[in-house]
Amino acid sequence: MGKKYAIGVDYGTQSGRAVLVDLADGTEVADHVTEYPHQVMDEQLPDSSVKLDLDWALQHPADYIEVLKRSVPAVIRQSGVDPADVIGLGIDFTACTMLPIDEAGEPLCFSPELKDNPHSWVKLWKHHAAQDEANLINQIAEERGEAFLSRYGGKISSEWMIAKAWQILNEAPDIYERADMFLEAADWVIYKLTGSISRNSCTAGYKGNWHKQDGYPSRDFFKALDPRLEDITTTKLRGDVVPLGTKAGELTEEMAGWIGLKPGTAIAVGIIDAHAAVLGVGVVTPGKMVMAMGTSLCHLVLSDEEKQVEGMCGVVEDGIIPGYMGYEAGQSAVGDIFQWYVEEAVPAYVKEAADKEGSGVYEWLEQRAAAYKPGETGLLALDWWNGNRSVLVDADLTGLLIGCTLLTKPEEIYRALLEATAFGTRKVIDAFQENGVAVDELYACGGLAQRNRLLMQIYADVTNREIKIADSKQTPALGAAMFGAVAAGAEKGGYDSIVDAAKKMARVRKETFKPIPEHTAVYEKLYEEYSKLHDYFGRGGNDVMKHLKAIKEDARA
Numbered sequence: 001m002g003k004k005y006a007i008g009v010d011y012g013t014q015s016g017r018a019v020l021v022d023l024a025d026g027t028e029v030a031d032h033v034t035e036y037p038h039q040v041m042d043e044q045l046p047d048s049s050v051k052l053d054l055d056w057a058l059q060h061p062a063d064y065i066e067v068l069k070r071s072v073p074a075v076i077r078q079s080g081v082d083p084a085d086v087i088g089l090g091i092d093f094t095a096c097t098m099l100p101i102d103e104a105g106e107p108l109c110f111s112p113e114l115k116d117n118p119h120s121w122v123k124l125w126k127h128h129a130a131q132d133e134a135n136l137i138n139q140i141a142e143e144r145g146e147a148f149l150s151r152y153g154g155k156i157s158s159e160w161m162i163a164k165a166w167q168i169l170n171e172a173p174d175i176y177e178r179a180d181m182f183l184e185a186a187d188w189v190i191y192k193l194t195g196s197i198s199r200n201s202c203t204a205g206y207k208g209n210w211h212k213q214d215g216y217p218s219r220d221f222f223k224a225l226d227p228r229l230e231d232i233t234t235t236k237l238r239g240d241v242v243p244l245g246t247k248a249g250e251l252t253e254e255m256a257g258w259i260g261l262k263p264g265t266a267i268a269v270g271i272i273d274a275h276a277a278v279l280g281v282g283v284v285t286p287g288k289m290v291m292a293m294g295t296s297l298c299h300l301v302l303s304d305e306e307k308q309v310e311g312m313c314g315v316v317e318d319g320i321i322p323g324y325m326g327y328e329a330g331q332s333a334v335g336d337i338f339q340w341y342v343e344e345a346v347p348a349y350v351k352e353a354a355d356k357e358g359s360g361v362y363e364w365l366e367q368r369a370a371a372y373k374p375g376e377t378g379l380l381a382l383d384w385w386n387g388n389r390s391v392l393v394d395a396d397l398t399g400l401l402i403g404c405t406l407l408t409k410p411e412e413i414y415r416a417l418l419e420a421t422a423f424g425t426r427k428v429i430d431a432f433q434e435n436g437v438a439v440d441e442l443y444a445c446g447g448l449a450q451r452n453r454l455l456m457q458i459y460a461d462v463t464n465r466e467i468k469i470a471d472s473k474q475t476p477a478l479g480a481a482m483f484g485a486v487a488a489g490a491e492k493g494g495y496d497s498i499v500d501a502a503k504k505m506a507r508v509r510k511e512t513f514k515p516i517p518e519h520t521a522v523y524e525k526l527y528e529e530y531s532k533l534h535d536y537f538g539r540g541g542n543d544v545m546k547h548l549k550a551i552k553e554d555a556r557a
């Protein structure tokens with residue numbers, strides 16, 4: 001058998017990318033990125049005057065197909081590989097990124113009479129406008145002593161399926177009624193590729209409150225939320241939940257024509273982006289936390305046991321790798337905070353200076369921020385520009401910067417923002433450790449791990465742990481390609497298990513980031529201060545952030 005390949009397609013927040021991978025050793029032969037033509041829609045619907053409310057974040061489903069149509073043929077072209085030798089394709093996706101579809105599987109937003117209703121569009125993972133619903137879900141689940149709550153760190157997030165579906169029902173009952181199903185975008189793209197609908201166990205488990213043994217929460221629970229939701233799991237959320245590592249189906253003739261692969265190519269069941277990254281860095285055993293660092297940061301760790309951990313996103317049996325409990329926690333903004341700073345808050349002279357030096361603004365700020373010692377800026381920030389995912393699970397919290405003086409420089413603020421996100425990660429690690437889930441080693445992947453050395457050193461210093469960096473530049477896509485190889489199977493030149501694939505195809509770089517003891521000592525002190533602010537503003541000591549938000553909403557209304 002000659003060389004065989006698989007393609008992994010990673011659907012991130014801002015773009016989608018395809019990577020063509022050699023199955024023998026995981027070499028990434030070609031990659032191609034497609035920016036989403038409609039980007040994240042958080043202010044206005046496309047081709048419409050309809051404005052979006054605060055905390056909304058939507059996407060355009062046509063952009064997902066555009067990624068396949070542009071990036072898959074591009075990697076075939078670049079590599080010169082014969083499409084017949086591409087034996088499998090897998091995708092990973094942000095989650096919960098969900099959409100309502102009709103009986104024909106078409107997104108409701110494609111329908112001319114529904115397109116001006118924001119609820120007919122894809123709700124992106126960072127759509128946070130279902131916080132009221134999430135609060136009620138948590139209150140009612142707690143009152144009823146629902147066992148599932150502890151598997152989600154004690155709180156269900158506004159980012160997830162039930163809160164989002166309920167928001168649709170509350171604010172657009174006609175859209176709820178018209179929807180034949182609510183699907184994760186990952187499952188919708190797989191449906192477009194294969195012609196058949198199934199739900200992947202990863203998003204269903206982490207974002208849909210589905211459990212391998214117990215299924216979804218009971219009808220009684222949904223009825224207690226709202227009698228109109230009683231049958232949601234057998235209507236809008238119906239459909240088989242299929243395990244990770246299985247084949248979803250085969251590429252249809254029509255799609256094969258569009259994307260330039262052979263009809264019948266094996267298509268894997270989809271997986272969440274961050275979870276695919278665990279395979280992409282080759283982590284297949286407990287005690288190793290993988291940090292998928294991009295727009296947001298997801299923390300993933302395997303364990304033999306099921307433990308309760310405050311504010312984790314969830315623990316799901318077989319949720320990442322068969323045979324292990326997969327834990328997830330996260331920060332809803334990391335790269336997004338840096339981007340906000342660079343685009344909205346950096347003075348013009350920084351951009352001019354960066355331009356003059358021929359460097360990017362991020363690089364310019366990083367270089368200058370690196371000249372400071374830990375603690376030297378006198379600044380401290382709370383990294384809640386997009387709420388707090390773990391451990392507080394509260395989308396209504398906002399950012400904070402303290403310690404500014406008339407001498408504070410932009411690069412100092414930048415450094416404080418980098419540090420704040422590292423402290424946020426330290427909170428997550430502490431929560432796991434204190435509850436019996438070991439975090440002995442750290443692995444980092446994603447855009448930030450590749451691009452920002454200062455950030456990685458700060459993370460090593462703040463967590464007092466060595467960090468290994470993924471060798472792959474497109475780690476989730478590599479993980480997704482591994483699933484494509486498993487969907488094809490060893491007989492066709494792929495693999496029979498995801499662990500076999502990860503052992504052969506994943507690598508970390510030789511160079512690691514090691515904690516520097518003098519830095520660690522200072523960061524211990526700063527972390528103590530961070531923890532005080534964290535608890536004061538995040539645990540009810542002072543609800544000023546929520547009051548400000550309420551006043552803002554009133555003012556806008």
Ligand SMILES: Nc1ncnc2c1ncn2[C@@H]1O[C@H](COP(=O)(O)OP(=O)(O)O)[C@@H](O)[C@H]1O
Pocket residue numbers: 012013014015293294295296334335336337338339340362363446447448451452
């Ligand atoms: N040099 C850099 N330093 C810090 N952040 C960066 C840098 N370059 C890009 N970013 C941030 O990285 C994020 C994108 O991360 P990436 O992993 O590429 O995408 P995604 O989250 O869509 O998968 C953006 O939020 C951007 O602000």
Ligand SMILES: O=C(CO)[C@@H](O)[C@@H](O)COP(=O)(O)O
Pocket residue numbers: 012013014093094095096125206272273274292293294295296297298328330
């Ligand atoms: O929530 C999850 C994973 O559970 C992510 O999909 C979400 O944070 C978005 O990830 P990116 O930051 O775009 O890589």
